[in-house]
Amino acid sequence: MLNDHLIQSLTIGFTDEEHARRRLELKESVSRLICKKKNLVDQLELIDSMQQLGIAYHFEKEVNGFLSFINSTIDAVSDEVNGDVKSSALLFRLLRQQGFFVSQDMLVNSFKDEEGRYKAELSHDMKGLLSLYEASFLAWEEEEELEKAKIFAAEHLIRALGHGESELTEEIEYSMELPLHWRAPRLHALRFIHTCEKRGGIDPSLLELAKLDFNMVQSIYKDEVKDVSRWWRNLGLSGGKLGFARDWPVESYIWTVGLVYEPQFSRCRRELAKMVCFLHLVDDIYDVYGSPHELELFTTAVERWEVGALDELPEYMKICYLALFNTTNDIAYSILKDKGVDTLPYLKKAWRDICNAFLAEARWYNSGYIPKFNEYMDNAWISGAAPLSLIFAQCLSQDLTHKSLQHLQPFYPSATRYSSTIFRLYDDIGTSKVEIERGDVAKSIQCYVNEKNVVEERAREKIKDEIHKYWKLLNQERANFSEFEETFKRAVMNLPRMAHFMYYNRDGNGKPNHMMKNIISSLLIDHIPA
Incomplete structure (x- = not known):
C-alpha cells in the first residue's frame, strides 16, 4: 500500500515545545472540568466523551478512582439514576467496560415496571433506547434480559429510522452496523472527533x-x-x-x-x-x-x-x-x-x-x-x-x-x-x-x-x-x-x-x-x- 520510500518521506510534525505546552494547558483545563462536574450524570457523560475521543489515558487515575467509587456505592448510585434509561445504561456500560461486576438487574429495573413489562414511554425515548442498545453488548452469557432488551431497542430504533422520526439518524444507523463496544478505539476516536465537530455541544477544551x-x-x-x-x-x-x-x-x-x-x-x-x-x-x-x-x-x-x-x-x-x-x-x-x-x-x-x-x-x-x-x-x-x-x-x-x-x-x-x-x-x-x-x-x-x-x-x-x-x-x-x-x-x-x-x-x-x-x-x- 505504501512503499518504504514513501514511508521514509513522511513529515513528522507536532513535536515542538509549543504543542507540548498547549497540550499540558488543555489537560489542566480538562482536569478542572472533571473536578467541576458534580452531577453524577454529567460526570458519566464526561468520562464517556473522554474515552470515545481517545484522551482518557491522560486521566486514568481520575477515571479509575471515580468509577471505583461509583462501583463501591452502586446501590445508592442506582437509586440516583433509576427510571432514567439513558443514564442507567451509560452507568452500566462504563462500569462493565472497566471490568466491574454489575448485575443486569440494575439496568433491567430502569426500563421495566413492577409487573415486568417494558415501560410505555421507553418506545419513544430514542436516546434511552440507543444507550440501552449499546449497553446490551456488554452482556454476559445467560443474561437473557439484556438480550431481550437489545432486540426491543433495535426494533424501535429501526422503526424510528424507517419513519424518519429521530435527529439521531446517523448515530443510530452506525450503531446498528457496528455497536460501540465492538469498535476499534483509535479508529472510533477519529470518527468521534469529526462527529463532535459537526454536532457541537461538547466542551471546547475537550475537543x-x-x-x-x-x-x-x-x-x-x-x-x-x-x-x-x-x-x-x-x-x-x-x-x-x-x-x-x-x-x-x-x-x-x-x-x-x-x-x-x-x-x-x-x-x-x-x-x-x-x-x-x-x-x-x-x-x-x-x-x-x-x-x-x-x-x-x-x-x-x-x-x-x-x-x-x-x-x-x-x-x-x-x-x-x-x-x-x-x-x-x-x-x-x-x-x-x-x-x-x-x-x-x-x-x-x-x-x-x-x-x-x-x-x-x-x-x-x-x-x-x-x-x-x-x-x-x-x-x-x-x-x-x-x-x-x-x-x-x-x-x-x-x-x-x-x-x-x-x-x-x-x-x-x-x-x-x-x-x-x-x-x-x-x-x-x-x-x-x-x-x-x-x-x-x-x-x-x-x-x-x-x-x-x-x-x-x-x-x-x-x-x-x-x-x-x-x-x-x-x-x-x-x-x-x-x-x-x-x-x-x-x-x-x-x-x-x-x-x-x-x-x-x-x-x-x-x-x-x-x-x-x-x-x-x-x-x-x-x-x-x-
Whole structure:
C-alpha cells in the first residue's frame, strides 16, 4: 500500500515545545472540568466523551478512582439514576467496560415496571433506547434480559429510522452496523472527533485536546512505522526467493495501532509489528508456496529452535527461518536485559503452536479432508495468529514481572481463547472465498456447510451467532483481568474489534478498498486541522 520510500518521506510534525505546552494547558483545563462536574450524570457523560475521543489515558487515575467509587456505592448510585434509561445504561456500560461486576438487574429495573413489562414511554425515548442498545453488548452469557432488551431497542430504533422520526439518524444507523463496544478505539476516536465537530455541544477544551493529542500521537506512529519499514527493508526478505509472500510492513504496523494505540506502548507496537510481518510471510509459505515435505521440515525446525535446524531446509526457508529465529531471540534478549525476565520459552512456544496449527491445515488441504466445524475451530483459533500476538503483547508489557508472566499458565488463558476465536471467525467471514480460490483449506463456513448440509447463508448466520456467544464470554472474563498487564488487557479486547473492522463483509487485510486506504492515511499521514 505504501512503499518504504514513501514511508521514509513522511513529515513528522507536532513535536515542538509549543504543542507540548498547549497540550499540558488543555489537560489542566480538562482536569478542572472533571473536578467541576458534580452531577453524577454529567460526570458519566464526561468520562464517556473522554474515552470515545481517545484522551482518557491522560486521566486514568481520575477515571479509575471515580468509577471505583461509583462501583463501591452502586446501590445508592442506582437509586440516583433509576427510571432514567439513558443514564442507567451509560452507568452500566462504563462500569462493565472497566471490568466491574454489575448485575443486569440494575439496568433491567430502569426500563421495566413492577409487573415486568417494558415501560410505555421507553418506545419513544430514542436516546434511552440507543444507550440501552449499546449497553446490551456488554452482556454476559445467560443474561437473557439484556438480550431481550437489545432486540426491543433495535426494533424501535429501526422503526424510528424507517419513519424518519429521530435527529439521531446517523448515530443510530452506525450503531446498528457496528455497536460501540465492538469498535476499534483509535479508529472510533477519529470518527468521534469529526462527529463532535459537526454536532457541537461538547466542551471546547475537550475537543481541542482530542485533536491536538491525535496529531501528536500520530507523529509517534510515523516515527514507529518508519522504523518498522526500515527494519523490514534491511532484513531483505521482500522479493527474491521470497517474492511469493506478502510484503506488508505498513499493514502489519496498522494492526498494532488497533491493538494498543496509546503512546506509552510504543515498544510493543514496534516489536509486535515485526512479528506480524513474519506471520504474513510464514502463513504464505504454508498456504501458497511450500510443498508438503518442506512444510514438515519447517515445522520441525521451529520445534527444535536452534541454528542447526537450518541444514535440513531448502534455501528460501533458511532465509525466513534464520530471520525469524534471530528476531524473536533478539526481542527475548532485550526483555531479559531490561526486565530480568526470560520470555524466550513463551515466545518459542507461541511460534511452535502456530506452525503446528498451520501444518494441520496444510495436511487437511493436501489430503482433500474437510474437518467438522468444531474440529476446525479447535485448530483455527490458534492458526488465526491471535494467540501469538497476545503472548507477545503480554511479554512486551512495560511492567512485566516474573509473577505477571506466570499468569500465562495455562499457556493460553480463557480470555486469549475467546478473543482469538472471535478474531478467527471474523477472518473467515471476510477472507474465506479469496483464500479458497488461491488454494487454502476449507474455512469455518465451508466446514459447517459440509457437516450440516446447509446453504452458505445459514452457515454465515451460525458464524455470527458464535461471534456473539464468544463476545459474551470475553465480556465476562474481562472481570478477571486484574492479574494481567495493561498491554494484554487492551490487546485482548481490541484484537476482535480490529478484526471486525478489517474483515467484516470485506477483506481489508488482503484486498484493501478505498475506505481502508483512507483510514490508513488518516491514522498515519493526514493530521486533523485545528
